[in-house]
Amino acid sequence: MRVVHYLNQFFGGVGGEEKAGTSLEVHSGALGPGRVLEQALGEGFQVVQTLVCGDNYAVENMDELSVRVLEMVRSAKADLFVAGPCFNAGRYGVAAGALCAAVQAELGIPAVTAMVPENPGVDLYRQELYIVDSGSNVAAMRDVVARMAHISLKLVRQEPIGRPSEEGYISRGILRDELVERTAAARMADMVLAKANEEPFESELPVTVFPPVPAPPPVRDMSRAIIAVVTDGGLVPLGNPDHIPLSAATIWGSYSVAGIDNLEGGNYEVAHRGYDTRHVLEDPNRLVPLDVLRELERAGVIGKLYEEFLSTSGLGNPLGNSRRLGREMAQKLKGVVDAVILTST
Numbered sequence: 001m002r003v004v005h006y007l008n009q010f011f012g013g014v015g016g017e018e019k020a021g022t023s024l025e026v027h028s029g030a031l032g033p034g035r036v037l038e039q040a041l042g043e044g045f046q047v048v049q050t051l052v053c054g055d056n057y058a059v060e061n062m063d064e065l066s067v068r069v070l071e072m073v074r075s076a077k078a079d080l081f082v083a084g085p086c087f088n089a090g091r092y093g094v095a096a097g098a099l100c101a102a103v104q105a106e107l108g109i110p111a112v113t114a115m116v117p118e119n120p121g122v123d124l125y126r127q128e129l130y131i132v133d134s135g136s137n138v139a140a141m142r143d144v145v146a147r148m149a150h151i152s153l154k155l156v157r158q159e160p161i162g163r164p165s166e167e168g169y170i171s172r173g174i175l176r177d178e179l180v181e182r183t184a185a186a187r188m189a190d191m192v193l194a195k196a197n198e199e200p201f202e203s204e205l206p207v208t209v210f211p212p213v214p215a216p217p218p219v220r221d222m223s224r225a226i227i228a229v230v231t232d233g234g235l236v237p238l239g240n241p242d243h244i245p246l247s248a249a250t251i252w253g254s255y256s257v258a259g260i261d262n263l264e265g266g267n268y269e270v271a272h273r274g275y276d277t278r279h280v281l282e283d284p285n286r287l288v289p290l291d292v293l294r295e296l297e298r299a300g301v302i303g304k305l306y307e308e309f310l311s312t313s314g315l316g317n318p319l320g321n322s323r324r325l326g327r328e329m330a331q332k333l334k335g336v337v338d339a340v341i342l343t344s345t
Contacts, residue, residue, distance in 0.1 A: 001156060003047045004073045005034040006083040006099055008092045012052030020091075022054035023061075024068055036142055037082060040149035049076045058095035059250065060243045065095070066102045073103055080152055081107075085114035085134040085144045086121065090250040090321055093121030101128045110155035114148050117170055118320030120248055130155065131170045221303075225338035228306035230329055232314030233287045233345045234272030235280065244271040244313055252312035252325055254332065257305070261294045274315035275345040287343055306337050314344065 030047035083096035100111035114132035263284035
């Protein structure tokens, strides 16, 4: 059985973040985690090709990369495609998920990847793929690869795959009928009684829990406050210098407005595919209201406008990734500004 393995620049041995722009490289045989994968799959399986690509290059050139990877996998006559494990690397997870989905759909061969549940690649592709829960500890690489191999073998042999809790993959949100001895009413009554008696029980319906976000204290004196603008509407300088993806963005940018009273349409573009951007392109102040905020600054209504605005694309962004982006932005602004105006589409 012939296997093609996809890795990012770090696990492929090219380098760290400074090599994230590396284009697709093709290597014969197994590299790094691929050697562990080959051992875990066992006799009769061989990693015939390893594809290595930088995370930035992958997410910025996804369409082109998918075409090239499909060509490589097809020419290698692969029986299985494996990507990762990606752990909590967001760009890596998005690329791995996209490539696995493309290979599985276009070539009809099994594809498996692995990442933490909070990785943006999970929400984007878990309904299409078997994604092994890698956890965030890279030191557990051998165990994670073993679970990937276990799922891969079942897919290749067309064996039934059990529940996520049994097999170690992330829930795909699929409900299957089962024959059980007790009715739903009886099972629910038992759960209610167990809960009333403070006894352990397990719900049959997973509930998404959103931790509460406490409201911050009000700004005491706006006339002395430093105000920043943050937007998920994707406004960026012309040319999109940080290459923010138009959807499922894993990065954000910070852009200077020092000495500028008005955002000119010809100097900006929109990295976002989720709304009609024509009005923003005509007048970027509609999304980042620099013109009005400068007036308020001159009138003394606000103390000072922070001389940069922060921007990303909020389209198709999983909750876990959105929280990470928010934390990173907050870290930049914390202790520097007194309040943030968040604009959206």
